[in-house]
Amino acid sequence: MFNPLILASKELYLWLVHLTSKRTKKNNDKIVFLLSFPTASKPALQMLYENFPEKLVICYTKNSKELASYYERRGCSTYCIDEFPTLLKNIVPIVTGCKLVFCDNYFAFLAGITFSFSTKVVQLWHANGAIKSFGLAAEYAKKASEKDRKRYSEVYEKFTHYVVSSKKMADIFAKSYRQNINKLPFGYLSTDLFADQYWLSETRKQFKNYFPSDKKVVLYVPTYREYKTSLPLDFAKLQQHLGDEWQIMVKAHPHDEEFYSKIKNESQIITDFKGLDLVQILPSVDCLITDYSSVPFEYSLANPKGKIVFFCYDYDEYNKEVGVEENFESWAPGAIVTNEEALISEVQCSSKQNFTSFNQMWNEYVQGNARKQLLEWVRKVYDN
Incomplete structure (x- = not known):
């Protein structure tokens, strides 16, 4: 108005x-x-x-x-x-x-x-x-x-x-x-780190020291939303379906205080990263869950053997309120899902992903x- x-x-x-x-x-x-x-x-x-x-x-x-x-x-x-x-x-x-x-x-x-x-x-x-x-x-x-x-x-x-x-x-x-x-x-500039094998090795060791577990790591990194939305995931249900094999972590957007306030007391997930920045976490993440965030452009370099699932539960609304880049569905380097059941299925799926063409498109100067x-x-x- x-x-x-x-x-x-x-x-x-x-x-x-x-x-x-x-x-x-x-x-x-x-x-x-x-x-x-x-x-x-x-x-x-x-x-x-x-x-x-x-x-x-x-x-x-x-x-x-x-x-x-x-x-x-x-x-x-x-x-x-x-x-x-x-x-x-x-x-x-x-x-x-x-x-x-x-x-x-x-x-x-x-x-x-x-x-x-x-x-x-x-x-x-x-x-x-x-x-x-x-x-x-x-x-x-x-x-x-x-x-x-x-x-x-x-x-x-x-x-x-x-x-x-x-x-x-x-x-x-x-x-x-x-x-x-x-x-x-x-x-x-942050992508320099992902070309440094010594840094990658030391960063993975540091992550393991802070989070000493043999579980696979799934990290949820949603983008900032200009409009209000309810918590999109039932983390207790997600943990129940993924089982003891997975450790769930959630990283809020640095400007999204409202989302962080909703998740910080969730007992099934880790939201305290002991001072580690996102770039220090990505090399140890087995599966990245995101939506319209820019984190995939770094994750594809930080962990080329990793996996990305795009959880776009509000795709139509987001496209209407903010907008999504042209042909996202064709160049996204992972599955795009819109509900929790499909998300769980994709995380558990053992199929490999290849980020080569994605990096040729988005990281060609790196x-x-x-x-x-x-x-x-x-x-x-x-x-x-």
């Missing part, structure tokens, strides 16, 4: 950002990282800190405070984007005058920033591929007001480069943002050296 007060507040917000940005005359040599997905952004942040510790400035959303504080204790300047006075006083002037900006998401305030011609704004994104629609291609964006869509476009126009793992993902960005894409074909390539590119930006 159209709300003129919300519209007016958005316009005032961006007007103040724009005014502050226009008044900023002084350039700086900072590298600004706009942070909202801590786990996805760890590799890039670590690389930037190791090589440019005095230049790195982290501007973070509240959910990313812990990671930002880690770097603040090591001497980096950090500012919270969600605090509007801080945004105007500190963040906007630094971002406006800096040489390089990294983003791991959509940040609304960028619509009001007036960058210099030489500033590079790099979209790292928080996903390696896309099953669900986003940007202007998403169903909810199509239903938004004309002014809201204009604001979305004003943010997208600020991005100058995109780090991607495939031409397909670059094409999706171009379609979703209606922009010409300057792609940096380095691969998703060589295990994404961070190195990005670092070389950043250095060239500073040399020019």
Whole structure:
């Protein structure tokens, strides 16, 4: 429903950002990282800190405070984007005058920033591929007001480069943002880990130390849903049917607090991962259950002998409310099921899956050296 007060507040917000940005005359040599997905952004942040510790400035959303504080204790300047006075006083002037900006998401305030011609704004994104629609291609964006869509476009126009793992993902960005894409074909930074055999071995040992069991691991990783939904699985029933052979784990989307609150006290499943990130869990997962999440694009590299089942119980509703990428049913590297009985049957099925064609489509640029390539590119930006 159209709300003129919300519209007016958005316009005032961006007007103040724009005014502050226009008044900023002084350039700086900072590298600004706009942070909202801590786990996805760890590799890039670590690389930037190791090589440019005095230049790195982290501007973070509240959910990313812990990671930002880690770097603040090591001497980096950090500012919270969600605090509007801080945004105007500190963040906007630094971002406006800096040489390089990294983003791991959509940040609304960028619509009001007036960058210099030489500033590079790099979209790292928080996903390696896309099953669900986003940007202007998403169903909810199509239903938004004309002014809201204009604001979305004003943010997208600020991005100058995109780090991607495939031409397909670059094409999706171009379609979703209606922009010409300057792609940096380095691969998703986290995928470097899956090419490191020593890291894989040590990570599997660490997982085994935390979860000492001979059971096979099934991990459920649902995507974030913009609309409310009931708990889709009866975990007691799932455990009963899978039996003692399987250990059930559930990882909530980092922004889905409501789903996490529903599952955290379920006795049949594991939701506490002892501080392990998703990338540290995937190599030990025998069967991944997901839906429209981007996790399959990493899992296919982390565990090429593994198995994926797509539990799309709300496919029609999700496609109507958000949107699903074209031909998903034909390129999905695993069975797509819509009910619990079919899900149980697919998990128990012993048939093997082959991720080769899937990886050729979505991970064609992945060589295990994404961070190195990005670092070389950043250095060239500073040399020019």
